[in-house]
Amino acid sequence: MPVPMTAARRSLPTRLSLLTCCTALVALAPIGALAQQASGDVTVLAPIVVNGVQDDSSTVVAESLSFGGKIGTDILDTAGSISVITQKELQDRGVQSTEQALQYTAGVVTDFYGSDNRWDYFKIRGFNATTYRDGLRVGGSGQSANNLREDVFAYERMEVLKGADTTLFGVSDPGGMVNYVTKTPKTERFGEAYATVGSFSHKEAGVDFGDNLTPDSTLSYRITAKVQDADGEEDYSRDDGKLLMGGLSWRPSDATTVSVVADYLKSDGSTSAGLPFNTDLDRETFLGEPDFNYVGNERKSLSLIVDHDFGGGLTFSGNARYDDTDSDFGMIFLGGTPQEGTIIDRSFFANDTSGHSFNADARLRYETTFGSVRSTTSVGAQYIDFAYDTRGWYVGAPSIDWEDPVYTGGLDLSETAPYEDVSRSEETKALYVQQQFDIADRFIVSLGLRHDWTDIEQNDHLADNTAENDLSETTARVGLTYKITPELSAYATYAESAVPASTLTLDPETGKQYEIGVKYQPEAMRALFSAAIFDLTKENITRTDVSTGLQYLTGEIRSRGLELEARAEVLDGLELIAAYTYVDTEVKDELSGLQGNEVEKVPNHLASLWTNYTLDGNGQRNDMTFGLGARYTGTYFNTADNAGGKSEAAVIYDAAFSYDVAPDTALSLNVTNLFDEHHDTGGSAVYYNPGREISATIRRTW
Structure with missing residues (x-):
């Protein structure tokens, strides 16, 4: 993991104030007035549902969830803060990565x-x-920083559920979760093919198509593939990748669907050594080693998804996935910047990890009605088997002159002793129950209870010892939604989370969250407005003693805040996505000098605004779509002790343009970081934010 960096160099108070105020005003605008204005211009259509999931290829406003069997189907009726990044949003913004996809999401x-x-x-x-x-x-802990980078082209949408909630999907950190929804076969012929060229010699092509194999739609297939050949922003960098995914869906009756999806993901990229502090070097300056600069990932997966309706209100759903993953990286870490001269120390840093996981979840759901009360009961069981082997290297490398870099070559890992050689296995079994009562179409009460049993074994091959630990955790969730009107709901929730500590001798890290919020979904236009206030606590935090390298438990971290989000088709042809987040974190750590500090890498303020406007053709020209977005990130501390400096606020603009050159064929232009905003994000060296990148895409659909 990277270690904290110094502060950025540029302050943007004027643009910060403007963007924050505008975003807040949009999210809290007189919604009724917007709806009245829109009602005369927009025909609101019911969402299209494919295989139980809303088809959001034509809207940025999702109304339902893919995991509705656990916490409710409709977002408006769900007690919790949820954001859905639809297929249309991903395509409109020209999203290339998970981080890009999440940049306009509250929280x-x-x-x-x-x-x-x-x-x-x-x-x-x-x-x-x-x-x-x-x-x-995904993987063991499931944390994004421990798993390979996903290719968003493989997924229909991304669902972001905020806050502590282990009862839904299992052990997890309290901040929240991101759920990728895999592309599966449809019951109709469809397809798209595209080609992209762009900055840094970027070349990319992809296809996604499917059809029925039988006239009655009993058997359908889908093929998704992508290949990318690109350089990175720095010298001697690359960003290549391949994706191949195939799926079959069998529907022997209207009551049963069985889908099997196999996919292969491979990436061949590189990373950055960073730049010395107190310098003003160009972004492309490379101070690593060209022969030791790689990030490789390879994953093979097989997924099974089953749904069956027994009738009488009883349904079964289940899914399972097997993953086999290999990942490695080799890079240079820079030492401290010298006070005199231009020579900086360096170290080789590398890791090689291979692992596999099997994850299965099966649940029964029963719906019935008692007078004015509709009851939905879900009971389920989950099994996870995860194991990996990892080795790490960290050794000295020749110094380099950053004004006149001379490269000296890489490191032969086969002839170098690792500092870490560990094997770890985790086996988890879980039982859970979810109960929901819909009372008189006005009150919705949801209850959840889950118990996880986890057996962990870790072998340290260098120390020649084995450690074991057995964890047993019960978590609960309570939610209440009040339908003020059919368009407006208010909710309150309490939820718990748990995740094993990385050191087996320590107790698991646990979380608790209280949240209240409101959601508004006007009938006059397709839109969803939401606001949430949360109070989140994480206990039994694992930290590392810098003098001994040993981990220990401390007190707790508290996070409080406000989230505002708006996703709307405001007028005919005009779409809007706006978000504002305020987060106040505090370390409640009585056992160290961190008590009262803020959590590193967490800004107090975040704001974003994306607008998309389609200008209809007039006979002489075809449809054109214009997109413009702005993202504001406030200041944050770079280190846990809050002594390593603070980043500076930054506003980054994005833009997009699309023209329908022919029926079902569009040419689009996307620009991220339109004005090439340049700042240090903070870490062990100077790591700049991504610079301006321009791409052009031709896309054909059918």
Whole structure:
């Protein structure tokens, strides 16, 4: 993991005030007036549902959830803060990565390690986020910073559930979760093919198509593939990748669907050594070693998804996935910047990890009605088997002159002793129950209870010892939603979370959250406005003693805040996504000098605004779409002791343009960081935020 950096160099108070105020005003605007204005211009259509999930390829406003069997189907009726990044939003903004996808989502901070791109880095409500795929945890801990970077082209949408809640999907950090929804076959012929060229010799092509194999739609298929060949922003860097995914869906009756998806993901990239503090070097300056600069990932997965309706209100759903993953990286870490001269010390840093996981979840759901009360009961069981082997190297490297860099070559890992050689296995079994009561179409009460049993074994091959630990944790969730009107709901929730500590001798880290909020979904236009206030506490925090390298438990971290979000088709052809987040974190650590500090890498203020406007053709020209966005990130501390300096606020603009050159064919232009905003994100060296990148895409759909 990267270590904290120094502060950025540029303050933007004027633009900060403007963007923050505008975003807050949009999110809290007189919604009724907007709806009245829109009602005369927009015909609001019911959402299209494919395989139980809303088809959001034509809207940025999601109304339902893929994991509705656990906490409710409709977002308006769900007691919790949820954001959905639809397929249309991903395409409109030209999203290339998970971090880009999350940049306009309330409660989420991304890109706090800049050009260090070994993993996807993002936090929700001040804590690391846990990642899932179709409701099944990815990897071991599931934290984004411990898993390979996902390719968003493989997914229909991304669902962001904020706050502590282990009862839904299993052990997780309290900040929240990101759920990737896999592309599966449809019951109709469809497809798209695209080609992209762009900055840094970026070349990319992809296809996604499917059809029925039988006239009655009993058997359908889907093929998704992508290949990318690109350089990175720095010298001697690359960003290549491949994705191949195929799926079959079998529907022997209207009551049963069985889908099997196999996919292969491979990436071949590089990362950054960073730059020395107190210098003003160009972004492309490379102070690592060209022969020792790689980030490789390879994953093979097989997924099974089953749904069956027994009739009489009883349904079964289940899914399972097997992953086999290999990942490695080799890079240079810079030492401290010398007070005199231009020679800086360096170290080789490398890791090689291979692992596999099997994750299965099965649940029964029963719906019935008692008078004015509709009852939904879900009971389920989950099994996870996860294991990995990892080795790490950290050794000295020749120094380099940053004004006249001379490269000296890489490191032969086969002839170098690792500092770490560990094997770890985790086996988790869980039982859970979810109960929901809908009372008189006005009150919705949701209750959840889950118990996890986890057996962990870790072998340290260098020390020749084995450690074991057995964890047993019960977590609960309570939610109440009040339907003030069919369009407006208010809710309150209490939820708990738990995740094993990285050191087996320590107790698990636990979280508790209280949240209240409101949601508004006007009938006059397709939109969803939401506001939430939360109070989140994480206990039994694991920290490392810098003098001994040993980990220990401390007190707790508290995170409080406010989230505002608006996703709307405001007028005919005009779409809007706006978000504002305020987070106040505090370390409640009585056993160290950190008590009272803020959590590192967590800004107090985040704001964003994206607008998309389509200008209809007039006979002489075809449809044109214009997109413009702005993202504000406030200041944050770079280190846990709050002594390593503070970053400076930054506003980054994005833009997009699309023109329908022919029926079902569009040419689009996307620009991220339009004005090439340049600042240090903070860390062990200077890591700049990604610079301006321009891409052009031709896309054909059918």
